[in-house]
Amino acid sequence: MILRTLRSSTGLLALAITADVGAGGHMASVKAQEAKGAGERLERETDIAARNVYSPADFARFAPRTALDLIEQIPGFDVSNSESGRGFGQANENLLINGKRVSSKSTSTADQLARIPVGNVVRIELVDGATLDIPGLSGRVANIIVEQGTASGLFEWRPQLSTGPAEPRLFEGEISLTGTMEAVDYTIALDNNASSRGSRGPAIFTDASGVIDDRTNLAKSQYNSPTLNGSFALDIAPQIIANINVSAGLEIFRSREREGRTAGNPLPSFEERFRTTNDKWNYEIGGDITFPLGPGQLKLIALDAFEDGDLLSRSLLEQDDEPTSGTRYTRASETGERIGRGEYNWGMLGAEWQLSAEVAFNRLDQVGRLFSYDPAAQDYVETVFPSGTGGVREDRYETLLSVSFPITPRLSLQLAGGGEYSQISQTGANALSRSFQRPKGSFNLGWAPSDGLDINVEIARRVGQLNFEDFLASVDLSDDQASAGNNDLRPPQNWDIQLEIAKGLGPWGSATLTFFEERVEDLVLIVPVAGGGEASGNIDDARRTGLNLNGTLLFEPLGAPGAQLEIELELEDSQVVDPVTAIERRFDGNNPFELRFDFRHDVPASFFAWGATFVNADRAANYRVREFFFDHQRSTFGAVFVEHKNLLGTTMQVRLGNVFDGVSTLRRTVYDGPRDTAPVRFTENRRRKSGQSINFTISGNF
Secondary structure: OOOOOOOOOOOOOOOOOOOOHHHOOOOEOOOOOOOOOOOHHHHHHHHHHOOEEEOHHHHHHHOOOEHHHHHOOOOOOOOOOOOOOOOOOOOOOOEEEOOEOOOOOOOOHHHHHOOOEHHHEEEEEEEEHHHOOOOOOOOEEEEEEEOOOOOEEEEEEOOEEEOOOOOOEOOOEEEEEEEEEOOEEEEEEEEEEEEEEEEEEEEEEEEOOOOEEEEEEEEEEEEEEEEEEEEEEEEEEOOEEEEEEEEEEEEEEEEEEEEEEOOOOOOOOEEEEEEEEEEEEEEEEEEEEEEEEOOEEEEEEEEEEEEEEEEEEEEEEEEOOEEEEEEEEEEEEEEEEEEEEEEEEEEEOOEEEEEEEEEEEEEEEEEEEEEEEEOOOOEEEEEOOHHHOEEEEEEEEEEEEEEEEEEEOOEEEEEEEEEEEEEEEEEEOOOEEEEEEEEEEEEEEEEEEEOOEEEEEEEEEEEOOOOHHHHOOEEEOOOOEEEEOOOOOOOOEEEEEEEEEEEEOHHHEEEEEEEEEEEEEEEEEEEEOOOOOEEEEEEEEEEEEEEEEEEEEEOHHHOOOOEEEEEEEEEEEEEEEOOOOOOEEOOOOOOOEEEEEEEEEEOOOOOEEEEEEEEEEEOOOEEOOOEEEEEEOOOEEEEEEEEEEEEOOEEEEEEEEOOOOOEEEEEEEEEOOOOOOOOEEEEEEEEEEOOOEEEEEEEEEO
């Protein structure tokens, strides 16, 4: 997905608000007031930067219950995903709470907003990121001003039923409590992100000689991730504020798949079964403290995160004319990250300055084991698999200096420059240690040539984060794929250019158009390795360009008050030289096109709302050394919903998904060797139906 996020709930769509006061809308440009714990510097910045200010009353017709409900109704504004990349580094979300970032990686700002009752929200300010002294912010940023109130709670339950083979999903939801005790503001939440999937359908194999093998395939999976979160803000002394964020949770995954030949298939009977369990436990402890120092303020941030995981995957193949065969793969892994960061902010020469330094230590320890089924022993027997065991460490140090200042009342500039030094070492069968020095920085220009029009330009040099599991060997039993380890991986680097144009359309709504281009060095793809295998490796140069359009069309000028249509469009092109064929192609799985419509109608003078969603996408292929394939969920999707906003004091929505009965698709071509020279071994065409989903969302306060 190119868009920063595509929220699946059609019950939370953009608000029908006009873009200027003269048109009779609710927006107003006002001087920002100091929120609890926010200093005079933030007030000065938002006074310059604030383009639009919203109050909770502007969203009353949606009956919002949380701060996130308000954000999701802002026309033409799209919440950006939080990326769990390298350390904390520069900001990568477009949300702030009281002008501050959240000192957590497992909990995003959007997650925090979902736990803040709407009654605690004072206002929402849309500001230009370039005007703030938070490096990395670009384009429009939503700053949510919050004041903690008396103890109150929120709950949301999201069960799901299916007309297909998926098991009922009964335990997804969240409950949270927020309040103040003495000098401590607290939020405690228990949430469970869950999924339950199932699909069934034909799988047709055709070998090189044209023999067709008809099979049926059934797959089911369940996932649960119960997590306990706590956030605490302490007013230690005047101008001294501390925040503590803690979380601990489990991840429980189960999947099973069965594939067999159809009754009319003339080939010998065949049944293959796959089972996978993947269980993890994790914790994260993070915090920050801000206090005056000299002419400015110093903020210190620390974080410690750990995850322990156990994966078990096994297959068993039974045929009439062959001995039983199969494979079992196990992986025990421990991953961790420790971060220390300091940010010193001060004003000088009419500008806001920040000097930051960060140190981060990442680690992975893994023991991978491989077994083959022995029909004589009727059990799995371990085979040699040394490259699946080892450890990876990265020690990273970063320093950046940034400056933000207004050039004119409508033109602001932010500059940041610095670099990082990192050392990556691997233990195990292919031990190796290397070091890297990389420049980093950004240029952000924010311009508001007229009321209701914001233009932002960003040019940034970024360094990506490697997946440490790519250093070690692994297998995928279901797709019959094996990846060798690669101890010579290099972190990718990007030159990113982005132009964002946000335009208020008066009583018709609002739209944001974003153009982007990425020049990537050391892109990570599957590449050939010595001996005929494949592994993750680096490609010297690659390029990705495209545009995103996010708009809200209001129907009140057409005589339909309360109705609106949200439009999201993605267009993308990418080029990389294929490491096998040496021919230019797209990035793996980067879809060239996606269009989404979300219609919602809040019936005036009632508690009812209804709406629909339509999504259509073109798909891109994925490539390995010996195969290429399309593997994706339905390309055309539709859903309808009805909602009651005061049913016994709760909001209840019922949503019917996949109304067009779309299917998940796997189309792949497998070769006897590298696909540039080897003949085709077989093709596979699998289309599995999942049926319709019936989703309930019940939310309320206590």
